[in-house]
Amino acid sequence: xxxxxxxxxxxxxxxxxxxxxxxxxxxxxxxxxxxxxxxxxxxxxxxxxxxxxxxxxxxxxxxxxxxxxxxxxxxxxxxxxxxxxxxxxxxxxxxxxxxxxxxxxxxxxxxxxxxxxxxxxxxxxxxxxxxxxxxxxxxxxxxxxxxxxxxxxxxxxxxxxxxxxxxxxxxxxxxxxxxxxxxxxxxxxxxxxxxxxxxxxxxxxxxxxxxxxxxxxxxxxxxxxxxxxxxxxxxxxxxxxxxxxxxxxxxxxxxxxxxxxxxxxxxxxxxxxxxxxxxxxxxxxxxxxxxxxxxxxxxxxxxxxxxxxxxxxxxxxxxxxxxxxxxxxxxxxxxxxxxxxxxxxxxxxxxxxxxxxxxxxxxxxxxxxxxxxxxxxxxxxxxxxxxxxxxxxxxxxxxxxxxxxxxxxxxxxxxxxxxxxxxxxxxxxxxxxxxxxxxxxxxxxxxxxxxxxxxxxxxxxxxxxxxxxxxxxxxxxxxxxxxxxxxxxxxxxxxxxxxxxxxxxxxxxxxxxxxxxxxxxxxxxxxxxxxxxxxxxxxxxxxxxxxxxxxxxxxxxxxxxxxxxxxxxxxx
Numbered sequence: 358x359x360x361x362x363x364x365x366x367x368x369x370x371x372x373x374x375x376x377x378x379x380x381x382x383x384x385x386x387x388x389x390x391x392x393x394x395x396x397x398x399x400x401x402x403x404x405x406x407x408x409x410x411x412x413x414x415x416x417x418x419x420x421x422x423x424x425x426x427x428x429x430x431x432x433x434x435x436x437x438x439x440x441x442x443x444x445x446x447x448x449x450x451x452x453x454x455x456x457x458x459x460x461x462x463x464x465x466x467x468x469x470x471x472x473x474x475x476x477x478x479x480x481x482x483x484x485x486x487x488x489x490x491x492x493x494x495x496x497x498x499x500x501x502x503x504x505x506x507x508x509x510x511x512x513x514x515x516x517x518x519x520x521x522x523x524x525x526x527x528x529x530x531x532x533x534x535x536x537x538x539x540x541x542x543x544x545x546x547x548x549x550x551x552x553x554x555x556x557x558x559x560x561x562x563x564x565x566x567x568x569x570x571x572x573x574x575x576x577x578x579x580x581x582x583x584x585x586x587x588x589x590x591x592x593x594x595x596x597x598x599x600x601x602x603x604x605x606x607x608x609x610x611x612x613x614x615x616x617x618x619x620x621x622x623x624x625x626x627x628x629x630x631x632x633x634x635x636x637x638x639x640x641x642x643x644x645x646x647x648x649x650x651x652x653x654x655x656x657x658x659x660x661x662x663x664x665x666x667x668x669x670x671x672x673x674x675x676x677x678x679x680x681x682x683x684x685x686x687x688x689x690x691x692x693x694x695x696x697x698x699x700x701x702x703x704x705x706x707x708x709x710x711x712x713x714x715x716x717x718x719x720x721x722x723x724x725x726x727x728x729x730x731x732x733x734x735x736x737x738x739x740x741x742x743x744x745x746x747x748x749x750x751x752x753x754x755x756x757x758x759x760x761x762x763x764x765x766x767x768x769x770x771x772x773x774x775x776x777x778x779x780x781x782x783x784x785x786x787x788x789x790x791x792x793x794x795x796x797x798x799x800x801x802x803x804x805x806x807x808x809x810x811x812x813x814x815x816x817x818x819x820x821x822x823x824x825x826x827x828x829x830x831x832x833x834x835x836x837x838x839x840x841x842x843x844x845x846x847x848x849x850x851x852x853x854x855x856x857x858x859x860x861x862x863x864x865x866x867x868x869x870x871x872x873x874x875x876x877x878x879x880x881x882x883x884x885x886x887x888x889x890x891x892x893x894x895x896x897x898x899x900x901x902x903x904x905x906x907x908x909x910x911x912x913x914x915x916x917x918x919x920x921x922x923x924x925x926x927x928x929x
Contacts, residue, residue, distance in 0.1 A: 374539070380530070397483070400441055400442070421450050428458050429753060431465060438463070439467075441468045443483070444483045455525050457778055471484070471530060494525075497526050498526065498528070509548065513547045555688050562688075567701045568703065575711040578605065593695060606625070613772055617768060630724060631721075643662045651680070729906060733881055756783060762911060790805075809835040813862075819831075823898065838907060
């Protein structure tokens with residue numbers, strides 16, 4: 358043992374290590390199962406340490422693919438997805454994923470390479486101000502200046518990313534910091550005096566909510582993704598049943614409450630169902646648990662829940678009262694809040710007439726679509742997907758019409774089976790996110806449900822699926838258009854389809870074949886039934902290019918500026 362190693366051992370520190378080795382060792386301590394990344398000059402020291410580390414790494418075909426794959430992994434497991442990208446363009450290519458994870462509260466720890474400390478600020482080759490670029494779209498970010506700080510910083514990053522309201526944390530590592538050696542504490546103390554997330558709800562605020570529930574005649578629970586992040590699905594079901602309160606889900610909350618439960622009113626918002634939206638409009642008590650009150654849910658804020666006392670349970674105090682005036686604010690973890698509500702077991706509200714009213718709306722105004730002749734309806738494809746999987750698949754979508762049809766027609770009865778880009782609405786999310794979801798649950802049936810537009814943004818990640826033989830079932834809803842853009846141009850721009858129609862497309866089946874993936878082109882309902890049956894029995898990746906009616910629109914719909922009760926296309 359060298360003299361330096363002996364001295365380090367005496368003071369409880371590691372022997373001298375490079376920054377890159379500190380990084381790999383810290384990831385092992387965090388029990389990281391998989392890293393998604395793409396090498397480059399500034400991260401070569403890290404990749405050299407990774408070479409014989411035993412840590413599983415996925416080489417995606419683009420940095421955006423890496424970070425979306427990490428999001429899919431994080432969404433299913435609840436654990437931080439880990440990403441490595443090089444400096445300059447490598448770092449800027451992950452910006453979209455950071456913004457997506459930030460708004461959808463997904464835990465990520467992202468490492469970016471940086472030019473050597475001596476040339477930072479000189480416009481060196483592949484230099485970018487990563488801290489400046491990412492400050493608004495990360496929960497926190499660091500630039501490491503000493504290799505011995507890496508164990509502490511990485512420990513802090515994982516804690517910040519996964520505690521409180523989850524989110525992405527970025528660590529920028531100059532190349533010389535990754536190369537240089539130092540001695541550091543084996544198990545460093547975290548230094549986060551300004552970060553103290555509040556998990557336990559205030560008892561008095563819970564008491565106020567209990568009293569409000571007891572006196573309500575038309576209560577509604579609005580359940581968001583906070584239910585899923587806090588693993589509170591069982592508590593939500595128990596509380597809703599205990600008090601007999603109907604539940605409305607946000608887009609990102611789907612699966613947090615069983616879709617086949619009698620108290621489930623449906624998904625609310627711009628493309629939500631009539632019963633859910635009218636429930637939000639007519640209620641006298643609105644209990645928001647873990648949702649942001651974003652504009653796609655509320656519609657015109659002036660007419661949102663106009664008769665309701667609003668209670669809002671959220672782990673992020675900044676969200677409470679931000680968009681909707683809140684009379685009963687409860688800061689804390691959704692699971693802890695629900696456990697307190699269940700334990701207090703207040704007087705059950707007299708709301709049977711209200712529940713009957715919502716049931717009546719569900720019967721009178723169900724989701725409907727015209728059954729065309731000699732055309733395949735996209736809504737029918739979603740129904741077939743549900744039938745063939747018994748509702749047990751993990752559904753990963755891109756963004757657009759197919760995303761909304763999946764949310765409407767694929768009934769989610771369990772948590773962590775719905776992976777989509779909500780707040781940012783990121784096209785190209787689907788295929789790499791499905792890779793992350795499949796790695797998170799290797800034995801699950803994972804459907805990568807994409808539109809023909811979004812699929813072409815990250816289709817190169819077929820290479821990862823083929824290389825690893827991941828059994829992802831890729832379903833392309835092909836309407837030869839940027840469907841949601843086309844729908845808005847039809848409805849609000851006098852059918853002036855400016856650059857939204859995809860007249861020239863590749864053969865997606867031949868593209869799949871080029872990667873060694875089986876593929877089929879489907880144009881009829883009979884073909885869809887048969888080939889989807891085959892796909893879900895096939896032990897490997899498969900691509901289905903399903904051509905659907907091009908002019909089909911998503912309904913119901915709340916037009917911009919309209920209230921949540923002003924839905925169009927409720928009935929045929």
